[in-house]
Amino acid sequence: MKRLIIAAALLLAVLGATIANSRYLTGMTDGFCRQLTQSAELAAADNWPQALEKTEQTLSAWESHDFYLHTLLRHTDIDAIRLTFHEVVEYLKLEEPDQYTAANAKLITQLELLAEAERLDLKNVL
Numbered sequence: 001m002k003r004l005i006i007a008a009a010l011l012l013a014v015l016g017a018t019i020a021n022s023r024y025l026t027g028m029t030d031g032f033c034r035q036l037t038q039s040a041e042l043a044a045a046d047n048w049p050q051a052l053e054k055t056e057q058t059l060s061a062w063e064s065h066d067f068y069l070h071t072l073l074r075h076t077d078i079d080a081i082r083l084t085f086h087e088v089v090e091y092l093k094l095e096e097p098d099q100y101t102a103a104n105a106k107l108i109t110q111l112e113l114l115a116e117a118e119r120l121d122l123k124n125v126l
Contacts, residue, residue, distance in 0.1 A: 052092040
């Protein structure tokens with residue numbers, strides 16, 4: 001009986017950690033998506049320097065979570081997002097509206113998909 005209680009407690013602890021991780025990641029990526037959307041609005045208003053600054057701040061915040069991201073998530077996903085971040089920054093520096101808009105939309109989608117992949121729901125379990 002004691003083993004069963006210990007096993008159940010461990011299972012509940014893992015479940016709790018999974019839910020906490022999912023919520024944390026969702027909150028973090030939602031914040032990044034909001035910042036990138038604000039940056040897109042600045043770029044649409046031809047305020048390229050502020051759009052660049054906001055995107056670089058978002059990239060810096062992303063990189064500050066590097067240990068967490070590389071510890072708990074797939075490296076290929078994290079590396080792809082980092083690459084897209086740098087692509088977006090370069091398009092902002094060049095003030096290329098079409099390429100920037102496409103790259104920024106891709107980056108936002110990658111962030112949303114990253115959070116979605118970590119959610120504890122039926123489609124991710126099966």
